[in-house]
Amino acid sequence: MHFEYNIEGGDFTRAGYASSQVKKLLKKQGVEMSVIKRTVVAAYEAEVNVVAHAYGGVMYVDLDDRQMRIVLQDTGPGIEDIQQAMEEGYSTASDAVREMGFGAGMGLSNMKKNAHELNIESEVGKGTRVEIIMQIA
């Protein structure tokens, strides 16, 4: 199964819609609750990052019996130093983002903790690609 969801940069009223669809899908498949939570927390952190830090992007979701692969591809400023960005507490979030309850610099490290596999590629001035792989059975 394959799904795609558009993500609008800066749109904090809709942020989380794609991850919510992922949750519904995993529930329908009867995936274990703890795995669902880990998956959607990682997906949501990544989705909020696109909304908070990029101009826009797409969430691609691929699902088979054993694994879910979530790819978030955005157009945006990219990440210069991914290792630094992964550090807990590092954030370049704007005041507007902080007012929404985000921008503590915890998202990427939380994604790392929850995802079974996390791959990040980024090109400065172009965009970022985040891949989350989960074993669901």
Added chain:
Amino acid sequence: MLVKEIIEVLDARLLCGEERQDYGVEVAFASDLMSDVLTLKDDHVLLITGLANMQTIRTAEMSDIHCVVFARNKKVSPEMIELARENDIILIECRYSMFKTCGLLYGSGLKAIY
């Protein structure tokens, strides 16, 4: 602690989840920082917050949090209530400050996460 007990202790108002007042929470976490809420691993968590926007509800949804208390009369929009209903999240509005809200619940025996 049951939702109906929380409402009584806080002299609070239920915004949605009328039919689920027998739902019980085991621990509570107070924060306006959704990034922090998303790191919690416990089940049956009560979230106490002063942050009232759509992402508060989304964060509860993703974290499997089924009950949220908004302290200090924060304005909860109809869109937030609708999203909460869709996801079986009980919303409670309370006029007390965050400090008093936490103090009353803690004093009634509700446990902290950390």
